[in-house]
Structures are given as C-alpha cells and as structure tokens.
Amino acid sequence: MEDQRGLRFSSGSAGSRDAYEAALRAFNVYRGDPVAIIDKALAEDPDFAMGHVLRAEVHVSMWERGVLPEIEASLARLEELGNRLNERERMHAGAIRQWAAGDWNGMRDRLDRLSAEYPRDLLALQIGHLADFFHGDRHNLQGRVARALPAWNRDDPGYGILLGMRAFGLEENGDYAVAEETGRHALALDGDDCWAQHAVAHVLEMQGRQAEGAAFMESRTAHWAQDDNGFAFHNWWHTALYHLDQDHVGRVLEIYDQGVRPEPSDIHLMLLDAAALLWRLHLRGIDVGGRWQELADAYERTGDDGFYVFNDLHRMMALVATGRNDAAQRLLDAVTRAAGEAGTNARMVRDAGHAVVAAIEAFGRERYGDAVDLLMPVRYRAYVFGGSNAQRDILHRTLIEAALRAGDRPLAIALANERTVGRPHCPFSRSLAARAVALH
Numbered sequence: 429m430e431d432q433r434g435l436r437f438s439s440g441s442a443g444s445r446d447a448y449e450a451a452l453r454a455f456n457v458y459r460g461d462p463v464a465i466i467d468k469a470l471a472e473d474p475d476f477a478m479g480h481v482l483r484a485e486v487h488v489s490m491w492e493r494g495v496l497p498e499i500e501a502s503l504a505r506l507e508e509l510g511n512r513l514n515e516r517e518r519m520h521a522g523a524i525r526q527w528a529a530g531d532w533n534g535m536r537d538r539l540d541r542l543s544a545e546y547p548r549d550l551l552a553l554q555i556g557h558l559a560d561f562f563h564g565d566r567h568n569l570q571g572r573v574a575r576a577l578p579a580w581n582r583d584d585p586g587y588g589i590l591l592g593m594r595a596f597g598l599e600e601n602g603d604y605a606v607a608e609e610t611g612r613h614a615l616a617l618d619g620d621d622c623w624a625q626h627a628v629a630h631v632l633e634m635q636g637r638q639a640e641g642a643a644f645m646e647s648r649t650a651h652w653a654q655d656d657n658g659f660a661f662h663n664w665w666h667t668a669l670y671h672l673d674q675d676h677v678g679r680v681l682e683i684y685d686q687g688v689r690p691e692p693s694d695i696h697l698m699l700l701d702a703a704a705l706l707w708r709l710h711l712r713g714i715d716v717g718g719r720w721q722e723l724a725d726a727y728e729r730t731g732d733d734g735f736y737v738f739n740d741l742h743r744m745m746a747l748v749a750t751g752r753n754d755a756a757q758r759l760l761d762a763v764t765r766a767a768g769e770a771g772t773n774a775r776m777v778r779d780a781g782h783a784v785v786a787a788i789e790a791f792g793r794e795r796y797g798d799a800v801d802l803l804m805p806v807r808y809r810a811y812v813f814g815g816s817n818a819q820r821d822i823l824h825r826t827l828i829e830a831a832l833r834a835g836d837r838p839l840a841i842a843l844a845n846e847r848t849v850g851r852p853h854c855p856f857s858r859s860l861a862a863r864a865v866a867l868h
Contacts, residue, residue: 431478432585433548438514440476444469449585451482452551455489456589457620458659462486477513478551480505481520485555488527491562492696493735499528516546523555530771535559540572547576550586557593562738563772564811564820570597588617592624599630600817607631615651622652622659629666633818636851642670653687664688665701669818672708673856680709684719694726700742703727704822707745711829724750734762736773737781738814744785748792756789776813780806784813784823791826796834803827828860832867840864 429437429445437445447469454462463486466479473479484502487495506513506521513521519542526535539556543549553576560568573594580587595611598604608631614624625648632641645652645667653660664687671679689702702723709716724746732755733740740763747756763785767777787802807827810820824847831840844861851857 433550435516435546435549436514438477438509438512438517439473440478441473444473444476444479448476448478448482451479451486452586455482455486456550456554456586456623457618458622458657459620459654460656474505475509475512477506477509477517478520480509481517481524482551484524485520485551488524488555489558490695490697491558491736492739493733494694494696494730496528499524503528516542516549519545520552527559530769530773532559532563532772536563536565536568540568543572543576547579548584550589553590553593557597561596561816562736562814563776564814564816566597566600566811569600570594573597582617588614588621588624591617592621592627595624595627596630599627599634602634604631604635619651622657622663625652626659626663626666629663630816630818633666633669636673636854636857638670638673638854642667642674645670661688661690661698662701665705666818668705669708672705673854675855677709677714680705681716681719684716689719689723692722692726694730696730696736696739699723699726699730699746700739703742703745704819706749707742707822708825710745710749711825720746720749724752724755728752728755732758732762734759734766734773736814737763737766737777737785741781741785741788741813744788744792748789753793756792760786760789779812780810781813784810787823787830788826791830794833796830797836799830800827800834800836800839803830828864832860832863835867837864837867840867 429440431445432449447465451462451465454460454465463483466483470476470479480502484499487498503525519538523535523538526538536556536559539552539559542552543556546552553573556572557569560572573590577590577594580590591610591614595607595614598607598610608628611624611628614621629641629645632644645663652663664683668680668683668688684705688705706716706720706723727743727746733743740759744756744759747759763777763782767774767782783802783806787799790798790802803823803826807823810823828840828843831843841864844864848857848861
C-alpha cells in the first residue's frame, strides 16, 4: 500500500492510510489534532508503522522535555515491529531515537539522508524543516526543501506546503523578494497554509513594512486564526509585532490576551511567544498588569528545565520580570549544568546560549553594563541555539536598551544606527536612535 505521493507502507489498511493522510494534512496546516486522528487508526491497526512514526514526530515538533514519554512509547512500538519495518520507516525510527537521546544534529543528518533517498516524503521534510528551525540552521532551512523540490509536481498533494517551507528558508537567508513571491504562490495554491502565511509575515517584519504586515495578517484571519489552529498563537505574535513598532500598545495587549495567550497553556512554544512579546513591552517600560505573573507561574509549573536553551532564554525573561530571583538562579544553574552534558543542547549552551540567558538575568537585575558585556560577543552567533531572525531580534533590542540604560552613549548610537540603516522605515528604530543621541 502507498501514500498519496507513491511511498510504500510496510503495513496498514486502507483506513489506516486515509487516517495517515488526514493526520499529515492536519500537521501540515496545524489544524485540529493529528495525534488524535492517528491514535484512532492505531487503535484499530496497532501494527501500522507510519502511524507510530507520525505520532512520534508530531510530539518531537514541540521540542520540549515533557513530550519524551509519548515519544518513548511510540519508539517502543516501532522497536516491537522490528524487521517488519521497511527501510524508510527504519530511517524515521532512527531519527526519532536520536532526538530522544539528545542527538538532535544526528537526527537532522539522518533526515537529510532520508530525504535524499525519499524526496517525496512530506513528513520527513516537515519535521526536518522544523528541526532546522529549532537549530537556527538557515542554510538547511532552504537547502533541505530545495534538494527535494525537483522530485515534486505542482499537482502533487502537499506541493503548496513544500513551497511554504521553501519561502521561510529563503526569508531566513535574506532573499526577501523571492521568499515573498514563493510564499504568496504557496498561499494561492493552499490558502490555509499558515506556515506560508508566517513566511510572508517574516518578510514584512524584516523589511520594516509594519502597516502592510498588520493588514496582511488581519485581512486573512479566516485562513490562519481558526479556533482549532495550533499555530494561530504564533501568527498572532507576528501581528502584534507590527502593531508594537507602530506604538499601538492597546492593540498589542488585546492581541496578547485574545490571540497569543488566550488560555493558560504550559506548552513551551506558546509560553515563549508570550514571554517574547511581554519582554518587548518590558524593554519599553510598559506596564502589562498581571500578565507576567500568570506567565511566570506557568513556567514554574514546568520545572527548572535546561532541556533546550532557546526555551530557557524566554523562561528567564518571565522569572526576572516578576522578581523571582531564586527561580532565576535555579534556571541559570540548570543551564550551566546543561553545558557539561552530552548532546546538541550542550553545544548550543556553550556556543552562545549560556551568555544570552545570563544577559537576560543581568538585565532583569538592572546590571545593564553586564548585560551589554555578555550580549556583545555573541549577538551575531546567537543563531546557533535556534529560532528565527525575527525571534532573535529580541536580543538586539535588549542590547540596545541595556546600552541606553548603562549610559553608554557611543555604543547606543552605533547600535541604533545599525538598526535604523537596516530598517529605515520603522518608527521604533528611529525612536531608539533619538534616545541614543539624547544621552549625555
């Protein structure tokens, strides 16, 4: 039996195949619950290997410690199936096993090989693309999809999804014109592709097209902000950024409450977007009421962590913004320990992550000079611990604000100039430059 792109399953009924396609589609466009869809099929067909693969990889895409038990359960079932798996399924299982062991680079390498041999495996391409994103690997964000694209035709199921991924990779590499064209093409093929929507949003953000970006997002909410859309919170975050840089603070807080954090979720992907938005407001001295307290409470429910340093960076923001110094120190200790462990996160921590988390802690304690000293050497290599250019911009904003508060006029002017040249039409960039010049 084959999937819609001609790839063979080692086992499975017609019903399992249909459930796989439905779950894959849900994962592609972040609609509904792909795990619930595939679990129903697995209850009736427990030997359906690609069902277990998809289930595990959806959990992997959350990139947090809390999903490990679910992933281990899926891996155990795949191991029981053993030699009944075909080669493609074994490669998937191996990649999942490497992720669970903390060898995230090994996982990505295995997925590279899988996609070279099976370039029409949309699940492998999507989880590989997300893994590249979580590593800040802009080259493979573009390259992974580019290597597979010639094996696809416009009429293939999922072709538009592939273009949406390509658009994001192009944007992260600064090829904004082609990225926007490709993203809009993807949306023309599949209007509900919220990853393509997100790719175009990134272009507009990086080019400082705030008013246009807000209009683009808010005119298309029917396609990406549905009640069952698991990525809506992030696209709302992008929408809020456009409004923030236009000083629409009331609208930003409204979006936070209704879109970014409409419910008290403990999912790290949702927590970090909330923290990133509140921190941008914090840097501007804006009172956000009890929002920080609620968010910090949610973070503390998830433990001290040290699993993925990009998550830890945002956790630190919530802790220091609420004056939870003991919890902040525990987090810093966890990140320090993580640097000495095996696995990919340890390298991320050593290369830049520890300095960045420590810089946020220093800023929160009003040690602005220390924050500057910690951020300056790593600001251009912070990509090594993941996220997008737009997300990591928070480090540049923090650095400029730290220089301003430390009274370092020459550095503040230089950093503000750099930002203004890169985003000449952004009102916020111009306001930073004016503040820097006004320092005495």
